[in-house]
Amino acid sequence: MTFAMVVNVSQIAQPFVDENFGWILNVVFYLFFIIFIFYGQRIQMYVMLKEVEGSLLRLKYIKEEGRKIAIETIKEIGKPSHDPSERVDRFLEYFALPPESMDPAGVVWKLEHILDVRDIRFKDEVKLMAPSASETQINNLENTLEAALALNYIYKVVRHFYILGKKTLSLYIIMQLQMILPLVMREAEAYASALKAFAYGQPIGDGVGALVAAKLMHGHEKRKIAKDCVVATVPLEGRTAYVIKAEGPGGNVGKPGEAMKTIIEENDGKISTIIIIDAALKLEGEKPGEVAEGIGVAIGGPGVEKFKVEESLLKHRIPINAVIIKEDVGDAVSPMRKEIFEAADEAIKRIKRVILEKTKEGDSLIIAGIGNTIGIGQ
Amino acid sequence: MELDNRKGERLAEKKSETAGTTETTARRISSFVIVVIFVTLALSLVALYFAVDIYQRNEVAAGYFFLIGFVGLALSSYMLLQMRKRVLKWRIKLPPIITIIECQKCGFKNIREFKRGDYVFKEMDACEKCNEPMMITGIYREIKEPKKKEEKF
Incomplete structure (x- = not known):
């Protein structure tokens, strides 16, 4: 039925097609041209x-x-x-x-x-x-x-x-x-x-710094050092390491700057080095979970905690090292990826190497794991 | 505001949830758009039929009809494909989260799906093998990336 109708339409349209089609197409073409000039x-x-x-x-x-x-x-x-x-x-x-x-x-x-x-x-x-x-x-x-x-x-x-x-x-x-x-x-x-x-209450990518600190301080006595922050004194490679992280497993970042400042003051500034571990945004093309080393205070956020650490560092002339674990913005706030979780062990290896290279036996140092500690105990 | 009232109603949601996994679907394809696409498709087919029908008598006109038919066909198929793609894009899918429970003494590992209340270094029940308390040593999600061509850079 429909097919028959189409055949009929085709027959009706035949003369129209033969005579006027080219003319109509020309008009349509010019109309399109004009419309796109003025309304493009x-x-x-x-x-x-x-x-x-x-x-x-x-x-x-x-x-x-x-x-x-x-x-x-x-x-x-x-x-x-x-x-x-x-x-x-x-x-x-x-x-x-x-x-x-x-x-x-x-x-x-x-x-x-x-x-x-x-x-x-x-x-x-x-x-x-x-x-x-x-x-x-x-x-x-x-x-x-x-x-x-x-x-x-x-x-x-x-x-x-x-x-x-x-x-x-x-x-x-x-x-x-x-x-x-x-x-x-x-x-x-x-x-x-x-x-x-x-x-x-699942661990997120941003918490990888806290995970590294948790792995280092696990099994050692902890005490509260600043708001929502804990510290453990850990013997590491013959040195005394003050390992700091936000208090878990609830979701918070604590005040790591305040905690580091307190430890420095408790030790009268006799801290041979500070190592900060944090998640950092990767550039496109880099793999998630890549570990890199550098210098500087690797603390994000509004800058208050970073400022506090920098003030104390300057006062006592303490060298500062940073170990970062790379991830993209999506990984940072979503449940931790396997690659990032595994990068924590690689970061610990790097920390130990930095300690051996930059400090002497018997020295005191600070290791601070920065980030949201949700889903990570200590 | 206008957007809120007009389009908000079109949101239809389908949600299924298991522990740690969420799959949500939302569709917002206007029936008017679907009708327009199918009318374009039908007209393109008619144009192609005309083209075949008048080919012997008027080659030039048949050529125009072929052109219109194929362009219409391509456009409507593209829009249909895009519509499907949009529906797929609206799904928020999270891969399952894995909890690893390990015995500190004998190294026995138990891997299971994440449960609310789990956290890294949480002490768990006794080990099946040595009866020592076990501990959560890892919580993470595993992403199986589709195989990609090796990138140049």
């Missing part, structure tokens, strides 16, 4: 907007998934008497304003104070949301909520520029957004996988 940029802009819209929808989906995971985990672990959804939604909108830096003297301490207040506020909120959670679970829940907060923020910023671009029809706003989107999406996806890791 606008068409390009709409294509870009459509692309951004697709990514924005995906971001929205990831953000909502993050919120859902956070609420479910709070309900499961914290056993709250009321529905925590409203409190979670309020938490997702929290912000911390950086201090004024017009007069930069003392800005580090102001920033540290703001970060401390933020941390206390977050912990208090989580305790209210999840009254039955243990200290470790509170730390993990705080990390889960922070990942959900980050996703919410990324979504809102991208949505802001999308709507702004649509309102102003500015090619430059839309183009910049479209160009940066692949990197933004990578980060959002990394946070999405981090959510599950935080909710379950």
Whole structure:
């Protein structure tokens, strides 16, 4: 039936095809030409907007998934008497304003104070949301909520520029957004996988520094040295090593700078060297889990802890070494990869080599494992 | 805002969850787009039929119809493939997380899926072989990368 209809249409169209077809094609061609001359940029802009819209929808989906995971985990672990959804939604909108830096003297301490207040506020909120959670679970829940907060923020910023671009029809706003989107999406996806890791308390790639320290201090007596930080005195290659890490297995990074400063002061500055182990972002083409050595304070974050260590180093003229384990941004916040986990042993070998080469027998030194210690005990 | 109301409704989710593994699917393909793609496909086929039909009488017109038919066919197939690709991209898949429990005395290893509450250096039950307490010595995820051509750089 359909075939017969097509045959009929073909017969009807025959004279039309013969006489006018070339003329129509010419008109269509010129029309396309004119349209693309005047509206080419606008068409390009709409294509870009459509692309951004697709990514924005995906971001929205990831953000909502993050919120859902956070609420479910709070309900499961914290056993709250009321529905925590409203409190979670309020938490997702929290912000911390950086201090004024017009007069930069003392800005580090102001920033540290703001970060401390933020941390206390977050912990208090989580305790209210999840009254039955243990200290470790509170730390993990705080990390889960922070990942959900980050996703919410990324979504809102991208949505802001999308709507702004649509309102102003500015090619430059839309183009910049479209160009940066692949990197933004990578980060959002990394946070999405981090959510599950935080909710379950699984070790993440960023914790490889803490894992190295944990391996070194395991079986030795530990004591608390600074906020959320522990130290163990470990005999290593005939030297005395003060091994520092954040207190696990709950998710926190502690204050390693403060801890190192305290150890240096306890020893009256008689520290022959400091070795810092941390995860570092790899460049494309490098393999995850590659270990590299260098000089400098390998502590990320807002810079407060790095500043403290640098001040103490300068005061006592202590040499500083860094061992880094390379990984990409996705690996850093998602459950630890096998390659990164295995790199911890390679990093320990490097540390021992540095100790043998740079210190004498009987010396004291500091080894600090930096990073989020979620899922890693000591 | 407009986006929230209009497209938010289209999100359909399917979620299956096992310990440590999550697979989530979301689809957002408008039925209008699907109709447009299939109409383009049908018209392209009709154009190809016309081309064959009038080939003997008017070669030039047949050539144009062939061109239109093939371009339409290519476009609609490309859009259909892209649609499938988009559905695949929307899945957040995490590989399973492995926990290694090891006996410090005899070296007996037990590898199992991660359970909530596991952490590295956590003391576990006694070893099946020597009855000494076992310990979690590793928690990680294993990624099986697809075989790639050796890169030049």
